[in-house]
Amino acid sequence: MSVHPALELRDLGKRYGQTEVIRGLSLSVQPGERIGIIGPNGAGKSTLFDLISGRQGPSSGQVWLNGQRIDGKPPFAINRLGLARSFQISSLFPNLSVFDNLRCGLLWQQGLRYRLFKSLSRLDAANARVEQLLAQLQLADRRDTLAAQLSYAEQRALELGITLASGAPVILLDEPTAGMSRTEAAGFVQLIGLVTVGKTLLMVEHDMPVIFGLADKIVVLVQGQLLAFDTPDKVRSDERVQLAYLGCR
Numbered sequence: 001m002s003v004h005p006a007l008e009l010r011d012l013g014k015r016y017g018q019t020e021v022i023r024g025l026s027l028s029v030q031p032g033e034r035i036g037i038i039g040p041n042g043a044g045k046s047t048l049f050d051l052i053s054g055r056q057g058p059s060s061g062q063v064w065l066n067g068q069r070i071d072g073k074p075p076f077a078i079n080r081l082g083l084a085r086s087f088q089i090s091s092l093f094p095n096l097s098v099f100d101n102l103r104c105g106l107l108w109q110q111g112l113r114y115r116l117f118k119s120l121s122r123l124d125a126a127n128a129r130v131e132q133l134l135a136q137l138q139l140a141d142r143r144d145t146l147a148a149q150l151s152y153a154e155q156r157a158l159e160l161g162i163t164l165a166s167g168a169p170v171i172l173l174d175e176p177t178a179g180m181s182r183t184e185a186a187g188f189v190q191l192i193g194l195v196t197v198g199k200t201l202l203m204v205e206h207d208m209p210v211i212f213g214l215a216d217k218i219v220v221l222v223q224g225q226l227l228a229f230d231t232p233d234k235v236r237s238d239e240r241v242q243l244a245y246l247g248c249r
């Protein structure tokens with residue numbers, strides 16, 4: 001029962017020297033909303049995720065997570081407060097099985113690294129959660145396969161699983177379907193929809209039919225500014241969006 005937005009950006013800005021990459025961005029996301037973020041290359045989408053997840057500090061403005069100010073905190077602290085961002089593929093452990101990748105991700109995010117054997121019941125709970133994730137991600141029959149031996153799409157699914165493992169209520173996914181065929185991407189976004197029910201999701205995705213089908217609202221980011229933030233239908237018919245973005249694809 002939260003009275004706060006899940007995520008709130010207040011006049012957020014990021015500059016590198018003279019270059020303003022994010023400009024005066026204000027945005028409020030309600031718990032359980034799923035937000036698609038679109039915008040041309042270089043618009044600042046990944047930088048925005050860096051600012052929210054703590055990978056970089058903003059030059060100005062504030063980030064609030066569930067009523068708590070988080071800008072300036074390090075990524076692990078923000079993660080503990082309930083925000084998870086997709087890891088890069090390179091952060092999978094190639095020589096560990098799918099099961100162990102998920103279990104390590106889960107235990108690490110629970111802060112059990114240094115007291116692995118303290119609570120066997122928590123380990124049991126972790127194993128049960130991993131089983132649940134394996135089933136949800138359709139990776140159950142790959143549980144003993146090394147991550148390095150998975151197909152590309154399966155690696156992305158495992159990466160998604162590690163992001164979900166902490167149980168964080170707010171999830172950021174930056175181009176999770178990059179490198180997939182359109183058919184693979186459509187299927188994967190459908191899976192993302194299933195595994196993020198009830199969560200707050202912000203997702204950068206280039207395939208517009210695909211993301212317009214999943215998202216409750218769309219953010220259109222152009223040159224670091226919020227050009228539109230509205231339902232997919234409204235965004236699709238917004239003339240400024242068509243001019244600035246949709247028209248020039």
Ligand SMILES: Nc1ncnc2c1ncn2[C@@H]1O[C@H](COP(=O)(O)OP(=O)(O)O)[C@@H](O)[C@H]1O
Nearest residue numbers: 016019021039040041042043044045046047048
């Ligand atoms: N560390 C950096 N130093 C200088 N410029 C950067 C840095 N990181 C990103 N940029 C610039 O910021 C802009 C936004 O980049 P990015 O957030 O990656 O865009 P997007 O994810 O929307 O494609 C780009 O023009 C990029 O060149």
Ligand SMILES: [Mg+2]
Nearest residue numbers: 045046047174
């Ligand atoms: Mg990017």
